[in-house]
Amino acid sequence: MTKPFIHVSNLRKVFNPGKANEYLALSDVSLDIEEGELISIVGPSGCGKSTLLMIVAGLLEASGGTLEIGGGAGAFDPHRHVGMVFQQALLLKWRTVLDNVLLPAEFLRLPRREARERARDLLNLVGLEGQETKYPKQLSGGQQQRVAIARSLVHDPRLVLMDEPFGALDALTREKMNLELLRIWEQSGKTILFVTHGISEAVLLGSRIAVMTAGPARLARKIDVDLPYPRRLDMKTHENFGAYTREVYGLLGME
Amino acid sequence: MAGPILLHLLVVLIWQLVADYGGLPTYILPSPTETLATLFEPRNRWIENTGITALEIFGGFLLAVGIGVTIALLFSWSRLTLVLFMPLLVSLNMIPKVALGPLIIVWFGYGVVTNMAIAFAICFFPIVITTARGLSEIEPEMLYLARTVNASKWQIFLKIQFPGALPYIFSGMKVSAVLAVAGAIVGEFIGSEKGLGYLMLQVQINLDTATMFMAVLMITLIGVVLYGAVALLEWLLVKRGGAA
Ligand SMILES: Nc1ncnc2c1ncn2[C@@H]1O[C@H](COP(=O)(O)OP(=O)(O)OP(=O)(O)O)[C@@H](O)[C@H]1O
Ligand SMILES: [Mg+2]
Numbered sequence: 001m002t003k004p005f006i007h008v009s010n011l012r013k014v015f016n017p018g019k020a021n022e023y024l025a026l027s028d029v030s031l032d033i034e035e036g037e038l039i040s041i042v043g044p045s046g047c048g049k050s051t052l053l054m055i056v057a058g059l060l061e062a063s064g065g066t067l068e069i070g071g072g073a074g075a076f077d078p079h080r081h082v083g084m085v086f087q088q089a090l091l092l093k094w095r096t097v098l099d100n101v102l103l104p105a106e107f108l109r110l111p112r113r114e115a116r117e118r119a120r121d122l123l124n125l126v127g128l129e130g131q132e133t134k135y136p137k138q139l140s141g142g143q144q145q146r147v148a149i150a151r152s153l154v155h156d157p158r159l160v161l162m163d164e165p166f167g168a169l170d171a172l173t174r175e176k177m178n179l180e181l182l183r184i185w186e187q188s189g190k191t192i193l194f195v196t197h198g199i200s201e202a203v204l205l206g207s208r209i210a211v212m213t214a215g216p217a218r219l220a221r222k223i224d225v226d227l228p229y230p231r232r233l234d235m236k237t238h239e240n241f242g243a244y245t246r247e248v249y250g251l252l253g254m255e
Numbered sequence: 256m257a258g259p260i261l262l263h264l265l266v267v268l269i270w271q272l273v274a275d276y277g278g279l280p281t282y283i284l285p286s287p288t289e290t291l292a293t294l295f296e297p298r299n300r301w302i303e304n305t306g307i308t309a310l311e312i313f314g315g316f317l318l319a320v321g322i323g324v325t326i327a328l329l330f331s332w333s334r335l336t337l338v339l340f341m342p343l344l345v346s347l348n349m350i351p352k353v354a355l356g357p358l359i360i361v362w363f364g365y366g367v368v369t370n371m372a373i374a375f376a377i378c379f380f381p382i383v384i385t386t387a388r389g390l391s392e393i394e395p396e397m398l399y400l401a402r403t404v405n406a407s408k409w410q411i412f413l414k415i416q417f418p419g420a421l422p423y424i425f426s427g428m429k430v431s432a433v434l435a436v437a438g439a440i441v442g443e444f445i446g447s448e449k450g451l452g453y454l455m456l457q458v459q460i461n462l463d464t465a466t467m468f469m470a471v472l473m474i475t476l477i478g479v480v481l482y483g484a485v486a487l488l489e490w491l492l493v494k495r496g497g498a499a
Contacts, residue, residue: 059399079405086396094418094493106414107406155404 003071005035005191006056006159012064013051025051027216029065035158038185038192040202042248043212049195052212053161056193057082069159076158080108083152083160083190087167089144091136097123097147098132104155115154122150125184142173146180153188162194166201175233178204182231199252203244204231211251220251285465293466299454301473308450309477311367311439315374316481319431322375323382324424330383331390331416332408344383352377352438356445370442370450377438378431382424389423390416425489432485436478 013026026048033039041049054060055067058078070076083104091100098119105115123132126146136144145165152160165181166174178201185192196202202209206225213220225244227235235241267287273279274286281289294301326344330337356373363369393416401411443452451470458466 054399057399057403059402079403082403084400084403086400088394088396090394090397090400092415092418094421103414104400104404107401107404107410 003068004032005037005069005071006031006033007066007068007071008032008056010065011052011055011062011067013048013055013060014063017063024216026055026062027218029212029219031210031219031222033191033193035191036189037207038182038194038205040206040209041193041195041212042197042199042202042209042252043217044214044252045197046217047212047214048217049212050163051217053084053163053193053195056159057084057161080155081158083155083157085145085148085152085160085162085165087164089136089141089148091144091147093136096133096135097128097139100136100147101151101154103151108155110155118156119150119154122153123147125153125187126150127180140173141169142177145169145177149181149184153184153190158191160190160192162192164195164197167197174198174201179233181205182229186230199245199248200236200241202248203227203241204233204236209244209248211248213252223247282462282464285468289465290468290472293463293469296466299458299466299469301469304449304451304454304470305473305477307367308439308443308452308474309480311370311374311442311450312435312477312481314367314371315438316378316432316435318371318375319379319382319435320428323379323427324386327383327386327390330387331412337387341387344380348380348384353441356441359442360446365446365448367449370439370447373442374435374438378434381430381434382427385423385427385430386420389420392419392423421493422489425485425493428485429482429489432482433478435481436474440474 008029008031011026011029012024015021015023015025029048029052031039041052043049051060055062056069069078092103095103098116101119101122102115105112105119120132123129126149128143128146128150131139131143136147139147148165152162166177169177181192181194182205194202194205196205203225207229209223209225211220211223212218223244227238227240227244271287274281274284274289277284293299326340330341352373355376359369359372359376363372393411397415398411401415406414439450440452443450444456447453451474455467455470458470
């Protein structure tokens with residue numbers, strides 16, 4: 001048996017250990033992820049989703065358990081192969097769209113010309129062709145988040161971590177962005193960890209859903225979503241879709 | 256654009272009319288033409304006095320920008336200096352700087368250096384406070400994002416923190432530009448042998464109000480030039496393009 005791309009087992013995270021404000025943010029999380037998978041992570045507020053992403057990104061130390069990334073082809077460098085997207089687009093307002101996308105490439109000192117070409121291709125991929133010289137404030141919220149997605153891909157990471165990337169968008173834009181993300185994922189072949197509060201979003205996007213529960217925060221269940229790709233919005237009316245959402249609601253104690 | 260200019264001219268015109276026909280003596284209200292005429296009085300040494308005052312203002316201001324921004328940078332690089340020294344600076348800022356004038360004269364004597372020091376003291380704090388604020392105004396998520404692509408502290412500073420702080424620095428500089436003028440003039444009032452403030456005290460004895468008016472106009476002009484230079488620089492560095 002080959003090792004999975006990401007292997008998480010019995011991961012624990014305690015904030016401020018030994019102090020009065022000690023807090024158990026993750027008690028026992030185990031999860032294997034294959035390269036190229038899009039996996040949704042849902043759970044109530046405060047259950048440790050962001051904490052989990054931060055540990056996977058190498059930005060936080062786990063307090064216990066194991067995290068191995070890079071099983072399979074090639075070595076994995078956490079400083080080179082991770083892209084991130086947050087709820088806020090976090091664009092630098094004094095930079096053009098193109099220069100915002102190029103930021104990670106600049107930090108990594110990637111060759112300029114290739115990076116620019118790649119950034120242009122990515123802007124086309126996220127549907128922003130011709131907007132390169134605009135400034136962030138000239139874009140809508142959805143467009144800004146597209147820029148953030150292009151930026152997360154510019155250094156060709158193997159793993160993209162998304163923390164409620166569409167949480168600040170209105171419902172219609174959000175559904176549109178879901179479809180866009182599916183298309184981007186299929187075309188780029190990246191491994192994506194997608195954290196969300198939206199249960200139907202989680203079902204629509206993920207090949208699997210990791211459901212986390214709070215108090216103490218742990219991974220309750222992993223659900224395989226057997227809906228065919230490419231996924232479409234009308235699948236939401238499909239009877240299986242309803243079954244999956246009900247299952248997630250059930251696991252979250254919200255039936 | 257035309258409206259505001261016309262309004263300015265209208266005020267000058269009214270001033271001229273009131274001075275000419277209002278029945279007020281010249282030592283109370285000289286007219287615009289009388290005021291401008293004092294420019295040709297050699298005893299007023301306009302070039303020298305204006306030069307000295309401008310030097311005090313620009314010198315104090317530039318010193319405050321240089322030292323103020325540097326200290327704010329230290330604060331942003333080391334949390335310890337921030338925690339230790341920021342409260343001290345805030346306390347020092349409570350001292351009315353103008354009240355330090357007589358003391359600074361004791362330390363430096365009369366003259367350009369003293370007045371520059373007063374201008375510096377009065378416009379230093381706004382620069383430190385706004386710059387420090389601007390440098391700390393970086394979202395934690397932005398830092399995470401930078402760290403996932405191995406950004407060094409210096410790269411983060413250069414590409415995110417400093418450009419992000421520029422609008423704050425400029426707003427501090429605008430406040431300080433106005434304060435620097437006041438600081439230098441107060442210095443000249445307290446004790447000096449040159450400068451526009453000194454000239455005002457000199458001609459006040461003879462009730463030469465027209466020259467005093469002209470001196471105030473010159474001081475204002477220096478302030479406008481300084482403020483304009485800051486605003487221009489801000490436009491070039493911050494506002495041009497679509498940002499801010
Ligand atoms: N640096 C920290 N120090 C102490 N406690 C922390 C820290 N970061 C997070 N926590 C706590 O850990 C818990 C999990 O936080 P986390 O941000 O991972 O939750 P989340 O699932 O992402 O929530 P949300 O859906 O609201 O974003 C929260 O109760 C939070 O208060
Ligand atoms: Mg979170």
